Amino acid sequence: MNIALHLAWRNLWRHPRRTWLTIGAMVFSNIILVFMLSLQFGMYAMMIDNTLAVFTGHMQVQVPGYKDDMKMRQSIPDAAALGATLRESLAIDTIAVRASTFALASSEERSFGIQIIGVQPEQESGVSTLPGLLREGSYLADPNASEVVIGSVLARNMRVSVGDELTLLGNGRDGSFAAAVVNVVGIIDSGMPDLDRSIAQMPLAVFQDVFFMGNHANEIVIKTADLSLVAETKQKVEGLLPANADLVVHDWDALQPGLKQAIQADLASAWFMYGVLIILVAFSVLNTMLMSVLERTREFGIVMALGLKPGRLGRLIMLETTLMGGMGLALGVLFGGGLVLVLGVNGFSYPGMEEMAEQFNMPSRIYPHLQLIPLLLGPGIVFISSLLASIWPAARLHLLQPVQAMRAA
Amino acid sequence: MMRSMVIVSRLAWRNLWRNHRRTMIMLTAVSIGVWAMIFMTALMRGMVNEMIRDTVRNLPGHVQIHHSEYRDDPSVVNSIPQPTGELLAALESPEVVAWASRVRVPAVISSERESRSVTLLGIDPARESTISFVADDIAEGRFLDDGADNGVIIGRKLADTLDTELGKRVVIMSQDPDNEIADRGFRVVGVFDAKTQQLEESFIFTGIKTSQKLLKIGDRVHEVAIIGPDFRNVAPMYKNIAAATGPGFSVLPWNELDSYIGTMLGVMDGFVLVWIVVVFLALSFGLVNTLVMAVFERVREIGLMLALGMKPIMILGQIIVESLLLLLIGLAIGNALAWLSVVPLQGGIDVSIVAEGMEMFGASAVLYPELLIADVIMANVIVILLGFVASLSPAWRASRYQPIEAITKV
Numbered sequence: 091m092n093i094a095l096h097l098a099w100r101n102l103w104r105h106p107r108r109t110w111l112t113i114g115a116m117v118f119s120n121i122i123l124v125f126m127l128s129l130q131f132g133m134y135a136m137m138i139d140n141t142l143a144v145f146t147g148h149m150q151v152q153v154p155g156y157k158d159d160m161k162m163r164q165s166i167p168d169a170a171a172l173g174a175t176l177r178e179s180l181a182i183d184t185i186a187v188r189a190s191t192f193a194l195a196s197s198e199e200r201s202f203g204i205q206i207i208g209v210q211p212e213q214e215s216g217v218s219t220l221p222g223l224l225r226e227g228s229y230l231a232d233p234n235a236s237e238v239v240i241g242s243v244l245a246r247n248m249r250v251s252v253g254d255e256l257t258l259l260g261n262g263r264d265g266s267f268a269a270a271v272v273n274v275v276g277i278i279d280s281g282m283p284d285l286d287r288s289i290a291q292m293p294l295a296v297f298q299d300v301f302f303m304g305n306h307a308n309e310i311v312i313k314t315a316d317l318s319l320v321a322e323t324k325q326k327v328e329g330l331l332p333a334n335a336d337l338v339v340h341d342w343d344a345l346q347p348g349l350k351q352a353i354q355a356d357l358a359s360a361w362f363m364y365g366v367l368i369i370l371v372a373f374s375v376l377n378t379m380l381m382s383v384l385e386r387t388r389e390f391g392i393v394m395a396l397g398l399k400p401g402r403l404g405r406l407i408m409l410e411t412t413l414m415g416g417m418g419l420a421l422g423v424l425f426g427g428g429l430v431l432v433l434g435v436n437g438f439s440y441p442g443m444e445e446m447a448e449q450f451n452m453p454s455r456i457y458p459h460l461q462l463i464p465l466l467l468g469p470g471i472v473f474i475s476s477l478l479a480s481i482w483p484a485a486r487l488h489l490l491q492p493v494q495a496m497r498a499a
Numbered sequence: 500m501m502r503s504m505v506i507v508s509r510l511a512w513r514n515l516w517r518n519h520r521r522t523m524i525m526l527t528a529v530s531i532g533v534w535a536m537i538f539m540t541a542l543m544r545g546m547v548n549e550m551i552r553d554t555v556r557n558l559p560g561h562v563q564i565h566h567s568e569y570r571d572d573p574s575v576v577n578s579i580p581q582p583t584g585e586l587l588a589a590l591e592s593p594e595v596v597a598w599a600s601r602v603r604v605p606a607v608i609s610s611e612r613e614s615r616s617v618t619l620l621g622i623d624p625a626r627e628s629t630i631s632f633v634a635d636d637i638a639e640g641r642f643l644d645d646g647a648d649n650g651v652i653i654g655r656k657l658a659d660t661l662d663t664e665l666g667k668r669v670v671i672m673s674q675d676p677d678n679e680i681a682d683r684g685f686r687v688v689g690v691f692d693a694k695t696q697q698l699e700e701s702f703i704f705t706g707i708k709t710s711q712k713l714l715k716i717g718d719r720v721h722e723v724a725i726i727g728p729d730f731r732n733v734a735p736m737y738k739n740i741a742a743a744t745g746p747g748f749s750v751l752p753w754n755e756l757d758s759y760i761g762t763m764l765g766v767m768d769g770f771v772l773v774w775i776v777v778v779f780l781a782l783s784f785g786l787v788n789t790l791v792m793a794v795f796e797r798v799r800e801i802g803l804m805l806a807l808g809m810k811p812i813m814i815l816g817q818i819i820v821e822s823l824l825l826l827l828i829g830l831a832i833g834n835a836l837a838w839l840s841v842v843p844l845q846g847g848i849d850v851s852i853v854a855e856g857m858e859m860f861g862a863s864a865v866l867y868p869e870l871l872i873a874d875v876i877m878a879n880v881i882v883i884l885l886g887f888v889a890s891l892s893p894a895w896r897a898s899r900y901q902p903i904e905a906i907t908k909v
Contacts, residue, residue, distance in 0.1 A: 105792075111788040160660065198678065204616055260614050265612060349859070351853035351856025355853040362539065366535040370531065370532055377524045444762075446762065
């Protein structure tokens, strides 16, 4: 064994209690960091996936301005054909065309203002989970039938069930009066009250007919196989759009700007807290290493008088910190990772989490997964800041005068 | 007894400064920890309280009365009579700061170009202006004059999407209790700005009498919103009002009307406690370490004092007092730092870069830190109590030394 390593290791165990306490501070912070970061990364991924899977998709082709105003006449001409072209050229099946407007829907007993969406029945299930969340009846099947599926809360409020009729009153694309009678064929129960209160879908072709849309629609929804493919696919889609058409591609971040920002806001406040923990650990290390240097002043004086360079002693101190930090890192990763594994099986929840989770469309009990970045990021930073904290005690050695040091009390 | 206390304290104080570097490092750590405890707590409290204030102002009030079916089925038929008799007396009692009744139905608003589904609120302007946001936030035009005002006030975002503006006409469609379509033209007399786009898109306001005539519901209403003196303590007012309403009504406080916001308040209390304890635990390793070292370098001296007849309890007390002195100074500095950093931020911290994200949390784009006395006291008490517990072990060990062994220890 290398002599410096040998010395450092032995020095570390001159005060086992002190060393263990310092390692304990590291392990404590590391466990918290590993646990919290795993939880957060898991929640963020879930937040993004769950929110986008319901309806938004990964990107949408729209007319500029539609995203903010959602006006019916901000429409894409010949949309179904463009959708088919994209499906073919990108070799992605999960592409669907939608149109949307607001109308007054009346049943025999009740009237509500709702947003009606025209969908391509055979494509919609590829980009949205809603067609699979049917509680009663069936999803739209015939693209030319005057049928509608509605959310469960809406159905209850309107006092309708499968088989009943709804009358729709609204404006066509040209501003003229539009009306239609449609049959309720299915009731969707997504478990999200806001959605179940507002969802209403009918076949695109019928929608275009009723609201005088011609072959226009408002959005082409694209879902890629994985979130990481979005940027690449977006570029391809942009290249495939007709050159003279005034169209834009919005990725999920543009469609749901709140999502990324909520994550950023959460991360920012979390990092403030982690920063405090890391700084406190660094102070603990600083204290330990400074004490360890001070109590060895005479010893250092002697070895320096014997010809050892202060730089070599400084490296010894850094090596001691590295050993200590390495143990803190290893134990922190071990225990933190273990905790995450246990919770990954048993799940994790806290009082009030159900209500919070609903806000972000998430299950009320979460099962964190062990991932490399959250596992190593926190402990890595703790390790590096421990090394930084011991620079001062190590650098002090350069100021040491051997003779005075040997005489130190 | 008094004298020995004085001696113990003086010894502890002097010992604290024998190794001033170590004490200063530990002091810095304690100060940073205490500052972080209080500062972070103030930020979180500020955020949640602002959320609650906004939510309460954005229509719910502190307590609401509805028809018992209305919350599940917000239809025009689930209406209630205007408060009378016992209920009116309860509403006029001094513990109620303000109340207003409203007509509230789903509707469709159409301009020449666009239609949107909205919630139509028929309000009594004089009462409404005391309890919700609309009157203060009129950006263009005017607020409603009285309950018979037949103009409509819409949000800025809605005006944009409808391509309409002040002075233009819009059509509002809803249904009357017989399920006949009730519609009429309204002139836009005011446009309001709200903190969130969702509010600007979802609500439109007209006079309560105008809406009752449109919907053919006589003088019935759908909602009574009540404001008390403090949103933290609505229970007494809630109980009185609940007792004064008959069967067929549902009376709910704000934290049940909006369970997300209601839970946030509880979650925040838990969070504050966990955060303070976690920071303290991170500190405690350094604290115990400092004490262990302090005892270790003084083993011979402690042995000598024991040999000369000092009682072990005095040694124990001396170490604990030393630790508490350190914590007290750290607490003083930490509290002062927290106060100094919160005061300049009273005007609010602008986090509008993540405004839409904060909206998802239900929070606004400006954070106002709030230093609550209760939180500050809790942080200080926890640090002192746990600090005392943490110093017990090193102090106990110091007082258990055998004098002879200790004196001869190299």
